[in-house]
Amino acid sequence: QVQLVESGGGFVQAGGSLRLSCTASGGYFSTYNMAWFRQNPGVEREFVAAITWGSVTTYADSVEGRFTISVDDAKNTLYLQMNSPQPEDTAVYYCAAGARGGVVSSTGTYDYWGQGTQVIVSS
Numbered sequence: 001q002v003q004l005v006e007s008g009g010g011f012v013q014a015g016g017s018l019r020l021s022c023t024a025s026g027g028y029f030s031t032y033n034m035a036w037f038r039q040n041p042g043v044e045r046e047f048v049a050a051i052t053w054g055s056v057t058t059y060a061d062s063v064e065g066r067f068t069i070s071v072d073d074a075k076n077t078l079y080l081q082m083n084s085p086q087p088e089d090t091a092v093y094y095c096a097a098g099a100r101g102g103v104v105s106s107t108g109t110y111d112y113w114g115q116g117t118q119v120i121v122s123s
Helices: none
Strands: 003-007 010-013 017-025 033-039 046-051 057-059 067-072 077-083 091-098 117-122
Touching (some): 003 091, 010 017, 017 033, 017 091, 017 117, 033 067, 033 077, 046 067, 046 077, 057 067
Parallel strands (some): 010 117
Antiparallel strands (some): 003 017, 033 091, 046 057, 067 077
């Protein structure tokens, strides 16, 4: 059973930077497709970025060029580097892992989820 724990959320000013981390136990990132999603109250969970086991990255249009997803296999940790965040990036951010194929931007592709970490971007 894979367990995912996010960290690194908090308050950040618009235009600043923040790095989220997601550490896994019970599995190895190198064999999973990994992703970040985000969610606000009353809204569906939204795709942010994904990285496949083959290191192919995909980004939502809204974060392309500002956010970077990466994996440190040695530390079994997934990262989301958030540069120049904006107030509309405020959300709870979740990391996800899946061992089977599928549409990387779909929540149904992923079997394991973290508990989420809150990010608040002030203007």
